[in-house]
Amino acid sequence: MNVLAVGAHPDDLEILCGGTLARLVKEGHDVVMCHATLGDRGSFVHTSEEIAAIRSLESKRAAEICGAEEATLGLHDGEVSAADPEQRRLVVDLVRDTRPDVIITHFPNDYMSDHNEVSKLIFDCSFHATLPLFETGKPHHDKVTPIYYMETIMGVAFQPTEYVDVTDLIDTKSAMLEAHETQLTWLRDHDGIDIVEQMLAATRFRGLQCGVKYAEGFVPCATWLRGTTKRLLP
Amino acid sequence: MNVLAVGAHPDDLEILCGGTLARLVKEGHDVVMCHATLGDRGSFVHTSEEIAAIRSLESKRAAEICGAEEATLGLHDGEVSAADPEQRRLVVDLVRDTRPDVIITHFPNDYMSDHNEVSKLIFDCSFHATLPLFETGKPHHDKVTPIYYMETIMGVAFQPTEYVDVTDLIDTKSAMLEAHETQLTWLRDHDGIDIVEQMLAATRFRGLQCGVKYAEGFVPCATWLRGTTKRLLP
Amino acid sequence: MNVLAVGAHPDDLEILCGGTLARLVKEGHDVVMCHATLGDRGSFVHTSEEIAAIRSLESKRAAEICGAEEATLGLHDGEVSAADPEQRRLVVDLVRDTRPDVIITHFPNDYMSDHNEVSKLIFDCSFHATLPLFETGKPHHDKVTPIYYMETIMGVAFQPTEYVDVTDLIDTKSAMLEAHETQLTWLRDHDGIDIVEQMLAATRFRGLQCGVKYAEGFVPCATWLRGTTKRLLP
Amino acid sequence: MNVLAVGAHPDDLEILCGGTLARLVKEGHDVVMCHATLGDRGSFVHTSEEIAAIRSLESKRAAEICGAEEATLGLHDGEVSAADPEQRRLVVDLVRDTRPDVIITHFPNDYMSDHNEVSKLIFDCSFHATLPLFETGKPHHDKVTPIYYMETIMGVAFQPTEYVDVTDLIDTKSAMLEAHETQLTWLRDHDGIDIVEQMLAATRFRGLQCGVKYAEGFVPCATWLRGTTKRLLP
């Protein structure tokens, strides 16, 4: 399968579905990890340009750890907007380029707008990508792709309906998140938290709910043309 | 009553509430069937201009079959956007022109963005249409109109609270949908489906739920100024 | 139509749907107001037998005011139980005796167990009443009757989907409730409230939500065999 | 796997999950189809004893068609009660006898109480079955078994989260239901319906929602000890 995972910022996928992505790669699937923004506003010490450059390297390293391909839409933090025709076009082309069999992205109601707008962009544009007359210079995708929403940050107001066992891949998941060195610092300073410890605690909690050591939770996007009769998650 | 029904594309109203509209006409009401877009991106064989011209004729024929008036906002497929001031103005004027006593439109969470954006446009702008100082050159409408949401395509994640018996009008409904000849082809090729058979199956299913042969399901929009103490559906 | 309204205690129907019942009578329907219990534990000053006798008279007077027939299951306060075979049999017979076209009863999640158990008894036994081999000596009812749930006391955790305009009947509703003289005292002493004022405030609030002076709110019971394609409320 | 499917009456499993059960058998699993009651009150022409005897034969034939084992709790229609210690003991022993890896049963909120009480009995007693000191003379089961709820009759107020493709088995499913000859008559006379046509329409509708010809819908029971990280449905 071609798997397209799209998070708002560099590190979101690592926190929310890093283990699942690592497992998908391990099972032989092609995984693209795309961060919508450059992560260029999450720093107290760097300029936007500097932090964007650093985070690009961190993202590539994280993707490399699990064997995924890295990509970005190149947007700016805080400016993701599903109403923006230019951004819509970018996402249509992302889908047309990656031709996914399954998409993983943010839940529509997460804790900040970039997450929520990414979710809407993916939902909207993975449909538009299939319209031949929505012309972008790239061939239209041949199916409306099933979407799995990963959970909200720290699982607030979210109840998974499907769990993926990531026990065997928890070290890979940690390593992927730790590749985002500047974020470990930023989140400590901006939000007073140790994101690796928090990720592990949240991943442990989802494991508790389904009877394994570590798990990640998802809900499928339930709309016409996206329903399936089999589980696409590992 | 003046009834304004607004679907995203030519054929959406026919699939989701064609029987109800036919019944409303039969009971003596004035019905306007408006499709927001020209349906200009749903084709593998025509250019946008060609398919738009064809679908305009198909829409007029479908409306004619049930005795409704046809209208369009003239937008492009995949570009409906409730955040667009120009589109908002168009919808304000649509409401001011048709002066509806009741509006039927898409459920806010349907399977693709044009549907969802139409729903939001109608909700937002049917209010603005009543503000005298929201000036568009047309007189403001004199009431915030009750809205009934028709169901999602194939009823995914939708539970009606009101059902309309369309048993007597199922042939009319089929004929209306069949008027969209190009769509029968497009949906077969794009989504692998026979939309008339599917519409009949879905309409039968709603009938099962309420004890008649064929029915269409709706939920009212529950907000201040739109509540009523009587049923406005037939 | 034959209308069967069943409340847990004498005065519940008066608080929650007195106006609707009065309107139904006025429109020519036969209405039975049944209170499940004798209301025999709501007193600080009387014995159970005394208060039951008094409340029976009050209930008859209230029903008389709106032109309904009064009935009771004769249960004891705090002992309504949908798991009790004897009570189930009583309700089967109530339905077989009254042969309703529509039933109005408590919402399944109200503020105390007698209300909730009445709701479950009615739901369960209005089905059993239709089974010829569920033998009670009375002929089985010929249809699974639609049910409308009236709202919870003071509308907590309840959102109506249908409103009945009771503006013209608000004085009748007040008079019906005032017929329960002992309850005005009991509720003042047990709960510190003026129930007539509270009923009026709640009825006014539902009016606000649907654009009339006074209204009562309901939700239909949504299950197979109970759905309808027309509104049975006035 | 050992699969235990429990419906309230003979024919409920056939209507709601017959295709899934047939597929499970075909894939090599051991399936027990248990009807809680004897179906002894659903007749206009037979006595309870007569109809029970007939339906027992019909049930065995239906199970035979798909290759499942038939079982019953031997309860009476309209008397299933999760509060009854004797019935609880029966279900504990059913679980201990069949030692299921997965259980399929009614959704907790279906259209009549036998369905709902069966759902609660299964939920409650499949846990108790694992307690060694809950002594019934049979050895305790060794795990709290995952439960999948099948849908409500005609899908009212139910949205599946998992679909099973039963396209290849739709004829088997029909044959299983048709084995309940007396029920085809009873439902025609009691409810005015052709249950085979209705079952096909409902199964087709679920197919529409997930992109196949025929499907059955389910939701997993989401509680501690019952969560899983893989799909147990076929």
Next chain:
Amino acid sequence: MNVLAVGAHPDDLEILCGGTLARLVKEGHDVVMCHATLGDRGSFVHTSEEIAAIRSLESKRAAEICGAEEATLGLHDGEVSAADPEQRRLVVDLVRDTRPDVIITHFPNDYMSDHNEVSKLIFDCSFHATLPLFETGKPHHDKVTPIYYMETIMGVAFQPTEYVDVTDLIDTKSAMLEAHETQLTWLRDHDGIDIVEQMLAATRFRGLQCGVKYAEGFVPCATWLRGTTKRLLP
């Protein structure tokens, strides 16, 4: 605490949380009452400029009555849009200027779009306000602020999880609302209502639900970084 309350139009805060704001001031907190728009389209008799000027004075008087500071974003009625970068910047600066410890604003699903867009603007931009590299010339705020959503107009489709007792401040609340003299007229003419009576009825109803004379209802915004372990409402 610094409290920032943001309503769509002049008078929304007065209707929905005037008592709570008055109580917060009385308890020593600094309260800013901001109306997003100038209220410049709610009039049958004035031009936009005239009505905006009048309503600015009315708003100042209302704020003065309870001891709050008045502010506005200066937007136009019907044009509030969370997708508009300019409006987002205005709200970022509002947060950076007022540095709130708690924010009160509209519920995300209220009866007209200005309310809903204000809710989204506040949610989105109170996060962006904390990003140092989201540069607006003002220093970033130092925390992601907890938000309480006030109820929808007339409480349609809203159930509070927290109530504030405003019994002692009901006269202040009425006076605040009455300061919006032109609105008393406009709402009478546009919607046929007496807004002071309606506000009192709604505030009484919420009181009924929690056992006091008058109350206002709220729900907290449940997302990461906004959760608290203590009640911030009075």
Next chain:
Amino acid sequence: MNVLAVGAHPDDLEILCGGTLARLVKEGHDVVMCHATLGDRGSFVHTSEEIAAIRSLESKRAAEICGAEEATLGLHDGEVSAADPEQRRLVVDLVRDTRPDVIITHFPNDYMSDHNEVSKLIFDCSFHATLPLFETGKPHHDKVTPIYYMETIMGVAFQPTEYVDVTDLIDTKSAMLEAHETQLTWLRDHDGIDIVEQMLAATRFRGLQCGVKYAEGFVPCATWLRGTTKRLLP
């Protein structure tokens, strides 16, 4: 305040609200920890009588650790039933004896029936306890007590609306749970889990959601007469 906490089995309160109870005691409140059953069926090695005796001692020790009073209803595991008049009477008397200002108990939909039945018993009987004519030989309680539901085991299908910070009391909470020595063994053998580790992980997760190290989550019971205008949790 008098606080009454009621769990199904010895150790449920320790897992779900031990920290909150310890904090309530520390803040000067009188806390009664009642376990409905004797815990007499959770053992692979003891007889029911033996394990009941052992767990009674464990429970007393756990209560002692936090300074609460221990109590029990003396029921048997797997037999808690809200439909049982005898059990109802026991709970009425528990409430009349302890005269609580606030009650903490199980969420109505937890993972096994004893939990759910306790929840219903408490809801139902804390009302009945206030009826003077519901005679049990003990004086009626003088108010319908607010209830907070603690979370489901491992938080499945539960979203708190209120959090209590138990960071300072996490060692006390652990010690309370560890007092249930036999349970540590039983849960390891019956469910394959280390309950102390799991409790800590779940308590950490709730802390993540509200910005502290460790927290416990609750939702208030939202019905008439139980609403409040202040937080009763610490």
